[in-house]
Amino acid sequence: MASGPQGIYLVDQHAAHERILFEKLARDFREGTFSVQYLLVPQTLIVTEPELAIWRTNKDLWSKFGLELEEFGDDTLVLRTIPEVLPPGDAIDLVRELLDQEEASFVLKERLHQLQSAVACHAAIKAGQTITSTEAVALLTELAQCEHPYNCPHGRPTLVCFTRRELEKRFLRRLS
Numbered sequence: 001m002a003s004g005p006q007g008i009y010l011v012d013q014h015a016a017h018e019r020i021l022f023e024k025l026a027r028d029f030r031e032g033t034f035s036v037q038y039l040l041v042p043q044t045l046i047v048t049e050p051e052l053a054i055w056r057t058n059k060d061l062w063s064k065f066g067l068e069l070e071e072f073g074d075d076t077l078v079l080r081t082i083p084e085v086l087p088p089g090d091a092i093d094l095v096r097e098l099l100d101q102e103e104a105s106f107v108l109k110e111r112l113h114q115l116q117s118a119v120a121c122h123a124a125i126k127a128g129q130t131i132t133s134t135e136a137v138a139l140l141t142e143l144a145q146c147e148h149p150y151n152c153p154h155g156r157p158t159l160v161c162f163t164r165r166e167l168e169k170r171f172l173r174r175l176s
């Protein structure tokens, strides 16, 4: 929760962080300053034929984005590197989610958007997670610097504003 000259704001910390990370990932990707981390222990996934097809269509894009997988046998993928922002414990869930698409879009821009928002979602702080007031201030400052601060990459609002006028009406301090 935050207050400003217009009233009070309720902020969805997950959606807000997701927006910040999404724009940072997009910028790093454009500028080629994307950081990658190597998994100390590569992780394996058993995949189906359609999932393998999704991966084959996307593998060049994914690897530019730090998500490097290799085929191993007929039904296994080995995950070796992931984007730096991603907690390693979330990596397999992210890949599973990406492989779960109906089919890969032919439009590169859509695939890139989907990839960036999925990475941002898995790397962002969770909804119920406790953050310090310093972290909250930093989050709001970074959100304010975003190009599209009011929505997360999936289109959900990052904050809701209750104006002073609206609050006064709710508390029956004002009749109209």
Ligand SMILES: [Zn+2]
Pocket (backbone or CB within 6 Å): 014, 018, 120, 121, 122
């Ligand atoms: Zn999310």
